[in-house]
Amino acid sequence: MNENRALANVRVLDLTRVLAGPLCGALLADLGAEVIKVEQPGSGDDARQFNPFVNGESSYFMNLNRSKKGVTLNLKTGKDIFLKMVETSDVVIENFKPGTMKKLGLDYEVLKEINPKIIYVAISGFGQHGPYSQLPGYDLIGQAMSGLMSVTGEADGEPLRAGGPVCDVMGGMTGAMGVLAALNHRHSSGRGQMIDISLQDTLVTSMMTLNQHYLVDNRVPQRRGNSYESAAPADSFRAADGWFVITVGNDKLWRVLVDLMEMPELLDMPEFETNFKRVQNGKELKKHIEKWSATRKVADLVEALLAAKVPAAPILDVKQVCTDPHIADARGMFVETDHPKAGRVRITNSALRLSETDAVVRSPAPTLGQHNDDVYQSTFGFAPDDVRAWKAAKII
Amino acid sequence: MNENRALANVRVLDLTRVLAGPLCGALLADLGAEVIKVEQPGSGDDARQFNPFVNGESSYFMNLNRSKKGVTLNLKTGKDIFLKMVETSDVVIENFKPGTMKKLGLDYEVLKEINPKIIYVAISGFGQHGPYSQLPGYDLIGQAMSGLMSVTGEADGEPLRAGGPVCDVMGGMTGAMGVLAALNHRHSSGRGQMIDISLQDTLVTSMMTLNQHYLVDNRVPQRRGNSYESAAPADSFRAADGWFVITVGNDKLWRVLVDLMEMPELLDMPEFETNFKRVQNGKELKKHIEKWSATRKVADLVEALLAAKVPAAPILDVKQVCTDPHIADARGMFVETDHPKAGRVRITNSALRLSETDAVVRSPAPTLGQHNDDVYQSTFGFAPDDVRAWKAAKII
Numbered sequence: 001m002n003e004n005r006a007l008a009n010v011r012v013l014d015l016t017r018v019l020a021g022p023l024c025g026a027l028l029a030d031l032g033a034e035v036i037k038v039e040q041p042g043s044g045d046d047a048r049q050f051n052p053f054v055n056g057e058s059s060y061f062m063n064l065n066r067s068k069k070g071v072t073l074n075l076k077t078g079k080d081i082f083l084k085m086v087e088t089s090d091v092v093i094e095n096f097k098p099g100t101m102k103k104l105g106l107d108y109e110v111l112k113e114i115n116p117k118i119i120y121v122a123i124s125g126f127g128q129h130g131p132y133s134q135l136p137g138y139d140l141i142g143q144a145m146s147g148l149m150s151v152t153g154e155a156d157g158e159p160l161r162a163g164g165p166v167c168d169v170m171g172g173m174t175g176a177m178g179v180l181a182a183l184n185h186r187h188s189s190g191r192g193q194m195i196d197i198s199l200q201d202t203l204v205t206s207m208m209t210l211n212q213h214y215l216v217d218n219r220v221p222q223r224r225g226n227s228y229e230s231a232a233p234a235d236s237f238r239a240a241d242g243w244f245v246i247t248v249g250n251d252k253l254w255r256v257l258v259d260l261m262e263m264p265e266l267l268d269m270p271e272f273e274t275n276f277k278r279v280q281n282g283k284e285l286k287k288h289i290e291k292w293s294a295t296r297k298v299a300d301l302v303e304a305l306l307a308a309k310v311p312a313a314p315i316l317d318v319k320q321v322c323t324d325p326h327i328a329d330a331r332g333m334f335v336e337t338d339h340p341k342a343g344r345v346r347i348t349n350s351a352l353r354l355s356e357t358d359a360v361v362r363s364p365a366p367t368l369g370q371h372n373d374d375v376y377q378s379t380f381g382f383a384p385d386d387v388r389a390w391k392a393a394k395i396i
Numbered sequence: 397m398n399e400n401r402a403l404a405n406v407r408v409l410d411l412t413r414v415l416a417g418p419l420c421g422a423l424l425a426d427l428g429a430e431v432i433k434v435e436q437p438g439s440g441d442d443a444r445q446f447n448p449f450v451n452g453e454s455s456y457f458m459n460l461n462r463s464k465k466g467v468t469l470n471l472k473t474g475k476d477i478f479l480k481m482v483e484t485s486d487v488v489i490e491n492f493k494p495g496t497m498k499k500l501g502l503d504y505e506v507l508k509e510i511n512p513k514i515i516y517v518a519i520s521g522f523g524q525h526g527p528y529s530q531l532p533g534y535d536l537i538g539q540a541m542s543g544l545m546s547v548t549g550e551a552d553g554e555p556l557r558a559g560g561p562v563c564d565v566m567g568g569m570t571g572a573m574g575v576l577a578a579l580n581h582r583h584s585s586g587r588g589q590m591i592d593i594s595l596q597d598t599l600v601t602s603m604m605t606l607n608q609h610y611l612v613d614n615r616v617p618q619r620r621g622n623s624y625e626s627a628a629p630a631d632s633f634r635a636a637d638g639w640f641v642i643t644v645g646n647d648k649l650w651r652v653l654v655d656l657m658e659m660p661e662l663l664d665m666p667e668f669e670t671n672f673k674r675v676q677n678g679k680e681l682k683k684h685i686e687k688w689s690a691t692r693k694v695a696d697l698v699e700a701l702l703a704a705k706v707p708a709a710p711i712l713d714v715k716q717v718c719t720d721p722h723i724a725d726a727r728g729m730f731v732e733t734d735h736p737k738a739g740r741v742r743i744t745n746s747a748l749r750l751s752e753t754d755a756v757v758r759s760p761a762p763t764l765g766q767h768n769d770d771v772y773q774s775t776f777g778f779a780p781d782d783v784r785a786w787k788a789a790k791i792i
Contacts, residue, residue, distance in 0.1 A: 130722045140641050145711075147713060148560050149641075152548065152559035160632075161622050162544065163545075164548075184580060185750075193752035196751075201723070203560075205746060206565040211718055238554070314541065322611055347611070348607045
């Protein structure tokens, strides 16, 4: 059994809420770990209140907690129950404000005494130490403080966030990488460790190629719309029914593009003679290209460009992505789960395609406390009477 | 030895170029794997030509290939040398156009016959199969075709890319996760596997909370600047010397903010009475807040907001990030390497903080073929005469 699970026999206690932490747990769950989502009795993860809903169930929550089991536990009144669970678990993930687990008496120093093999991941806005460690962490704040917003937007416009939660997502991915690395180390050392993930760090590291301009040249990268300083035309352009992008990085492709547009006069214009000049005169260049593109349809433009071997793509909206034959059908990026309350709901799949142990959505997200009996009795061996008593006392 | 390396005794052959693939290798190298960058003799990775430069060495390249050793090898004329190296290696990473390795006779089906334990990662724009698999893959194209650009930008503006290479970065991270998962599986199974990473898939999965609006409600998320549809005021605002962000998600924080701004009249205005109404009237709300903020400095505003427990942050530019006391000093996100040609150069560190096996920049990126003698002779045991002959024949 478990032949197709990269993380067979790995048990994860997932105390996280909202996005970055739950994504970390979901990535491990898709890889076949037994991930037990531990939620506050009565209320649960805040994300259970986030729209959109299906039969009253948050599909935001369903995405981020697929493939997991769910129990409830009050970490104050049920502290001993949690410590007992840690004895036979491999990983604990939390994304509380730094210091919270210490106040509860459940920090890594305590847990490793109970189980030296435990791998403990803390995901927070700014990490477990340093002057900002107590500051609130949100995706928007991470994007603001990593430099990403400062370089996103039009040259003459205001700084903008990436429209998706890229900071939270990279934080969750980095947490999962940390767990996987620590599991590898444990195979040889027999010991667990503590992993400290800062959302801001993860977005700062993603900016390495931009940071370098300051670190090396004291130059501060600026917003420049969709254009690049290294190549032109590499930008977005308007079509009759939307927008598309082109990436032309050398003179040969530039001539191919000019041929395709039937604008040979551009080849005689000194301001477009070299890639460097095309970058410098990018605004004017864009106007010429849009004279050609603005009356044509995106699909026709992209088809013609790709046929001529000019790298190009449509700018797809979310509906187009969700119904795209490559993404949705060939790559299987949207999968249907059968949720006990919401019914059949499609959610977004993992992007990890492994030939022997594929990472895929394995089951729908749990309802609040759905697996209390199963997990407390079968997995951890507590007595049915105890579990009933905890329920009555609202410990679970 | 190697006590502090999560991936001690893991050998990686890294055939990748530019960003996503090299990042995958760099993440594994920081974790302590022996990563051998294999480049085309004479020219090497295209990124060696990317600015900014230090003493003629690309610091773009230095970031993405830190912690690795470097050799040259022509995969056509040196095919047998490569196959010999695969015998004693654990991982192969490539980001060629799908089908290239098969043409070379070096695809996974061939390599696993030589070494059934080999883990083979292919990173490409659209994955190894499906109708788009042969299309060119660039960060801009991934951002365009994942839906991210469609939701990035002002409501009345054009679709924009995230200013950092988020698609390439997530692709590299997902590749590294795949390797780590496959290594875990190999501990029990003894077998390697093939990992297929599509840049587009990775960005599509990062959009899960937005995809859900279409999958559940047939609603297509739109651009809306920095505001959110779930909470207001959660947006960016103009100060006298820049911009900052606020995230206010409930009525209590709203009242705290109004008190701080000394604008009690806002509490009497029906259009701002509830979070829902504040979202609906967000544009007007922004004007009121900017009346307060536009004459004040970012640092003062953020200090006052945080003192009042209102989540807020400055929008830092790349210089501010690179010199920030928390990011640069406390978190150590920029590290100095001593490169054989470029000298002392600061590059961006990994974001993975592990207490026992920290993932850190371990050595500077190699110059082209820097470790040819070391790697071919000491690591793989080829005869010095053979290595000399290969050099003469430009095989390496």
